[in-house]
Amino acid sequence: RKEVEQDPGPFNVPEGATVAFNCTYSNSASQSFFWYRQDCRKEPKLLMSVYSSGNEDGRFTAQLNRASQYISLLIRDSKLSDSATYLCVVLESGGYQKVTFGTGTKLQVIP
């Protein structure tokens, strides 16, 4: 089983739509979770951290379900500028700093 698994997409959605991505992780001891955004041929940029209680930042909502070992990202009112690849990132716990990226989910927002 892959350590961090995402549906690669692409998700093609019209402007204004709501879209949701899921990510599953295999290591139950994982400590921290993040969503990053990566534009084509650019570096990953932090979108938001993911907390057990769920967190929201404007049009973006992230949820963590530790029991089922998945993370979700919801984007409301999609904009053209949201088109990118969304990376699920998991940090393992313990004394080490091993960071595992998912393969990413590609989003294309269509006018």
Place this chain on the structure above:
Amino acid sequence: EPEVTQTPSHQVTQMGQEVILRCVPISNHLYFYWYRQILGQKVEFLVSFYNNEISEKSEIFDDQFSVERPDGSNFTLKIRSTKLEDSAMYFCASTTDRAQNIQYFGAGTRLSVL
């Protein structure tokens, strides 16, 4: 806004040559990372570095790779004898807070091995 800077942006080298990729992390950050991304594939962790030593490395980070922080500002990745399959984008990242571990990435160095 402080940022992680990487040089060069593109490095072309012949197979078997040594390359050094350079990174200047954000100045008050303490934890440093190298990642690679082969074109069309996912970002892969290579190594993390703290207090002048490697704290974690992946199976990709074999004896051909080494990292160094020679002068308190630069953080370098050396590939001793490059192979064709080393062609990738290499990203450096840093963070100040190990617990939260929000990493800031440089723009990357594209390494092309011919």
